[in-house]
Amino acid sequence: MGIFLNLCGKNWTPADALNQIQLACRSLFLQTEDGRNILFDVGTGNFFDPKQSDRYGIEGNFELLNDLEKAGVSETDIDTIILSHLHFDHAGGLLSAYGQDPQRLLFPNAKYYVSRSHWSRACRPHFRERVSFIPNLMTLLEHSQRLVLIDDSTHPDLNFGLTFDFSNGHTLGMMLSFRIAIGTISLCFRFNTRSSMDPSACHNGI
């Protein structure tokens, strides 16, 4: 996937002739001991039409469902999806592939968790940010009756030691990272981070 090179990126990774750099969109899959199947962000997916896909330089196939299948998990097994924010490169993977009519939400048994303040922004985006949202996605999420808005750093549904950190920098109400306590260890997963060593490694995170 390519995005337009910014000033920070110039010293970080070479751009191609279109001034684009390579970035990966990754999800994290977490399975709890009591059998919950959780996804953190879902990448771009393949909902774009060919023209839009070309515009953003999206390469390769949407491998999330295939990778889950390799792990013995089907789309319908996912019960929880936590979305750092609703820009297309983090939430586009919620949508069925381009050409499948009517467009639908994938993961029919999942609840979708989004911060309340970001949901407000996504429904009424700032004009500079509007292009990053998928208008139809908000309608589908609202009508699914499986959208859960998060107000605090924890949520009663997610009571297995999960806490969130928020930031209003990249977009309003973004969940920048989450922490999970596993025994005496605390694991931190950061969304929207970029590695200085390997640009393909982490746009969405790990």
Ligand SMILES: [Zn+2]
């Ligand atoms: Zn974003």
